[in-house]
Amino acid sequence: MEPLTDSWGRRIESVRVSVTDKCNFRCTYCMPAEGLVWLQREEVLSFEEIARLVRLLAAMGVSEVRLTGGEPLIRRDLPELVRMLAATPGVEDLSVATDGILIDRLAGPLVQAGLQRLNVSLDSLNHTRFAEITRRDALDRVLAGLEEAERHPELRPIKVNCVAVKGFTEEDVPELAALARRKPYVVRFIEFMPLDADEAWRSDQVLTGAEIRALIEAAHGPLVELPAKASSTAKRYSFADGSGEIGFVNPVSEPFCSTCDRIRLTADGQLRTCLFSRREWDLKTPLRDGSSDEQVAAQIREAVAHKELKHRINDRGFVRASRSMSQIGG
Numbered sequence: 001m002e003p004l005t006d007s008w009g010r011r012i013e014s015v016r017v018s019v020t021d022k023c024n025f026r027c028t029y030c031m032p033a034e035g036l037v038w039l040q041r042e043e044v045l046s047f048e049e050i051a052r053l054v055r056l057l058a059a060m061g062v063s064e065v066r067l068t069g070g071e072p073l074i075r076r077d078l079p080e081l082v083r084m085l086a087a088t089p090g091v092e093d094l095s096v097a098t099d100g101i102l103i104d105r106l107a108g109p110l111v112q113a114g115l116q117r118l119n120v121s122l123d124s125l126n127h128t129r130f131a132e133i134t135r136r137d138a139l140d141r142v143l144a145g146l147e148e149a150e151r152h153p154e155l156r157p158i159k160v161n162c163v164a165v166k167g168f169t170e171e172d173v174p175e176l177a178a179l180a181r182r183k184p185y186v187v188r189f190i191e192f193m194p195l196d197a198d199e200a201w202r203s204d205q206v207l208t209g210a211e212i213r214a215l216i217e218a219a220h221g222p223l224v225e226l227p228a229k230a231s232s233t234a235k236r237y238s239f240a241d242g243s244g245e246i247g248f249v250n251p252v253s254e255p256f257c258s259t260c261d262r263i264r265l266t267a268d269g270q271l272r273t274c275l276f277s278r279r280e281w282d283l284k285t286p287l288r289d290g291s292s293d294e295q296v297a298a299q300i301r302e303a304v305a306h307k308e309l310k311h312r313i314n315d316r317g318f319v320r321a322s323r324s325m326s327q328i329g330g
Contacts, residue, residue, distance in 0.1 A: 004060040006307035011261060014064040015057055017050060018267040018329025023071040025099050026135040029163055029192060030326050033135055043268045049287045051084040056297050058090030066095045068329035073102040079113040086114025101138050103145030111152045118149055119159045124172045160185045164207040165192045173212055174219035180244035188234050188247035209248035231261040257310035264329055273307035
């Protein structure tokens with residue numbers, strides 16, 4: 001098939017696939033303490049439907065697939081989906097983004113199924129602050145999961161994603177950064193984005209990548225920039241002595257929209273062309289009404305042709321995304 005390209009000339013090569021909207025955490029920057037109204041089982045795409053879409057996308061040049069949620073590891077029999085996707089021609093990079101709490105029991109089966117990488121959320125190494133953020137006393141289980149992942153050399157790199165909120169996580173930054181020096185982790189700091197279900201986000205809560213870098217350098221010495229792909233979401237750095245990698249994902253202070261190569265598929269089969277989209281494109285209906293692969297592919301191309309130029313967080317009159325992060329899949 002012809003490559004998948006949007007109307008701005010950006011080649012689409014990456015898809016985030018949400019396999020569930022449910023989550024076992026209740027992170028303050030994502031959802032209310034009581035959770036959300038979950039999708040019914042029949043609303044969620046089956047593994048076969050996901051595999052069909054990924055096969056079509058891979059035929060159009062989408063080579064990177066990341067499974068997300070909610071929390072993807074709570075989706076029953078997830079290693080089976082990984083096996084299906086790992087066997088798909090054209091899929092070269094297959095990863096899972098997880099909160100880490102179930103890695104200790106699933107790392108082995110996922111590796112055997114063909115998983116290549118992990119992205120693990122970890123915002124604090126302090127038990128009290130971890131519980132305040134996630135509303136769960138589960139730090140030890142997440143750390144145990146990371147240790148289990150280390151035992152599988154196939155899972156590289158292991159990326160640890162840390163959402164930074166001003167006035168709350170500054171003191172966590174140096175200790176989290178130190179993980180990259182003593183563990184086989186790439187530690188990435190992500191600016192707080194307006195994707196919380198409570199819609200309480202304020203711009204003055206954003207701890208910028210530049211501010212985080214200053215905190216790290218004050219504690220650990222200078223960072224040296226590393227080369228990164230043009231479409232990379234993260235600016236990459238190593239410590240001056242070469243030990244350990246740090247990344248900064250700065251969608252608020254330094255948007256990277258001009259090189260965005262990503263689309264997202266929600267658990268209920270809606271294609272989103274930007275994390276902050278107000279519009280979604282229904283792929284579940286053509287998957288279930290007997291539409292041919294050509295017809296489904298045409299719907300995908302129509303959606304991508306309307307991919308937004310940028311997310312406009314910093315523009316006057318910015319309108320929030322139509323769903324929260326856990327409902328979209330990151």
